[in-house]
């Protein structure tokens with residue numbers, strides 16, 4: 001019999017994954033071109049050519065060195081990852097964001113998911129609370145539960161989908177150990193501008209003083225580089241000193257299957273050295289041991305590479321304009337590759353089911369802790385977006401829009 005913890009997890013199994021499986025079944029039945037699957041955040045742009053070139057070069061270079069090359073490329077390493085990779089990442093961040101990191105501030109991770117889990121294992125005690133801003137990436141709930149902690153949800157401002165800061169302040173308690181910030185945001189595409197980050201930071205400072213313990217801001221930033229309309233890439237450690245960054249190459253270089261990212265712990269964070277050692281140990285003891293070796297070396301050679309953001313921008317415009325013209329209410333995404341749409345009926349599950357009849361796959365907002373809305377992942381082909389619009393038109397007619 002499976003554990004009680006897993007029984008609970010199975011009950012809340014990811015709605016997004018379930019929809020992904022359903023989408024595949026529908027594609028087999030009706031033909032992929034007749035199914036408009038906006039369910040999963042799987043990148044639609046290829047990894048940069050330089051990434052595959054780097055992998056080939058790394059293998060050739062290792063072969064040339066013989067046994068030593070193979071052992072270095074495929075062997076165990078420090079739990080934090082290759083030192084040269086971490087040095088290169090630190091230097092790249094310093095160049096882009098004016099920070100002052102060195103290799104010891106960086107721990108290579110198994111994607112953002114691996115990074116968040118090792119951060120949580122390091123900072124959370126059973127019963128601690130992690131604050132999240134709704135709507136949020138649903139798996140945060142499971143990541144906190146892995147360490148016998150719970151998430152506490154802060155309401156959004158329903159116009160801007162920025163956090164309601166009064167609610168945030170009210171929800172911080174003696175038990176609050178961390179806050180997760182995810183900008184650009186999944187599922188809304190909203191970017192937190194400096195004024196929002198400054199306001200969040202000042203509330204955290206105040207509450208740290210009030211409760212007399214550290215509250216960590218965990219910045220989950222897999223979409224850092226996916227920004228539109230001239231928005232700037234931001235790096236959050238400058239707003240609040242107890243910030244820990246979890247980054248992933250899954251979306252920025254279209255590598256989600258490779259499982260590669262990193263955590264940054266700045267020297268200014270309280271107990272920084274202990275935090276870093278804790279995060280390194282957690283990488284090992286949670287069973288990751290270290291991030292995969294070949295892809296660590298490959299991404300380090302591609303830090304200035306960019307995915308084709310203009311590809312997503314075209315989909316964003318087509319979908320946002322198309323749905324808005326049809327009478328749907330949408331939040332205009334500023335980053336990431338998701339569109340957040342108001343359900344024309346309170347119960348968005350009914351709306352999702354109605355969409356399925358027209359082969360439109362959308363994810364219910366309650367999967368992100370915010371009912372009454374749905375998420376469309378527009379990391380799909382231009383044809384899928386274009387061909388989906390007549391189906392959305394029929395859907396709009398169902399609701400008299």
Ligand code: PLP
Nearest residue numbers: 041111112113137186248250256
């Ligand atoms: N955090 C957010 C907000 C995400 O959207 C995702 C994946 O979609 C993750 C974390 C997990 O990313 P990774 O594939 O790097 O583990």
